[in-house]
Amino acid sequence: QKEVEQNSGPLSVPEGAIASLNCTYSDRVSQSFFWYRQYSGKSPELIMSIYSNGDKEDGRFTAQLNKASQYVSLLIRDSQPSDSATYLCAVNVQGNTPLVFGKGTRLSVIA
Amino acid sequence: SQTIHQWPATLVQPVGSPLSLECTVEGTSNPNLYWYRQAAGRGLQLLFYSVGIGQISSEVPQNLSASRPQDRQFILSSKKLLLSDSGFYLCAWSAGVSNQPQHFGDGTRLSIL
Numbered sequence: 001q002k003e004v005e006q007n008s009g010p011l012s013v014p015e016g017a018i019a020s021l022n023c024t025y026s027d028r029v030s031q032s033f034f035w036y037r038q039y040s041g042k043s044p045e046l047i048m049s050i051y052s053n054g055d056k057e058d059g060r061f062t063a064q065l066n067k068a069s070q071y072v073s074l075l076i077r078d079s080q081p082s083d084s085a086t087y088l089c090a091v092n093v094q095g096n097t098p099l100v101f102g103k104g105t106r107l108s109v110i111a
Numbered sequence: 112s113q114t115i116h117q118w119p120a121t122l123v124q125p126v127g128s129p130l131s132l133e134c135t136v137e138g139t140s141n142p143n144l145y146w147y148r149q150a151a152g153r154g155l156q157l158l159f160y161s162v163g164i165g166q167i168s169s170e171v172p173q174n175l176s177a178s179r180p181q182d183r184q185f186i187l188s189s190k191k192l193l194l195s196d197s198g199f200y201l202c203a204w205s206a207g208v209s210n211q212p213q214h215f216g217d218g219t220r221l222s223i224l
Binding site: 031032034041042043044045046049051088090092094095096098099101102103104 | 143145153154155157160162170201205207208209210211212213214215216217218220
């Protein structure tokens with residue numbers, strides 16, 4: 001059974017702080033990793049993709065991948081109240097198959 | 112650029128009535144297409160996915176069905192809705208090759224009375 005695990009939260013951080021969201025996956029052959037943001041009542045929106053070990057930065061967002069530990073994380077610097085949402089981790093295990101989604105972590109940024 | 116259209120945005124249906132939700136994608140050819148359901152406060156449940164016209168894979172046995180009559184059109188149907196069919200239905204597409212992200216439509220919020 002291919003699984004993607006996330007802490008459901010809520011994760012509460014003060015405005016301006018760094019929010020750290022974590023995700024682990026069960027299948028060692030997983031090849032590509034994605035982070036989605038879902039505001040309440042809206043559809044998920046892709047915010048980051050990462051394919052190789054290390055860090056990938058895009059604006060205030062940094063995705064980190066460690067395939068040996070089967071761990072992927074998302075850092076949000078200078079968190080804003082508008083970052084309050086549920087963040088979904090998704091993994092492509094193999095080939096042209098559907099992504100496996102975690103259940104998401106709810107982030108609350110307190111002004 | 113690619114766009115995905117999904118309609119209607121909201122739908123209220125009585126128990127036992129039929130259902131048809133439609134999704135179309137523009138700006139790409141031979142996409143993979145997906146239907147998800149999300150219950151309130153819950154994760155995404157993959158219902159169906161398709162890698163080509165007439166090719167449908169069902170992930171969860173239930174009273175729903177899907178069809179792909181054209182390359183960029185995906186339809187979710189039911190002959191008789193149940194109360195448990197209520198939820199947020201999302202269509203998504205991805206490029207038909209490995210390791211690509213999925214992109215979601217705006218979703219349909221379905222309430223069964």
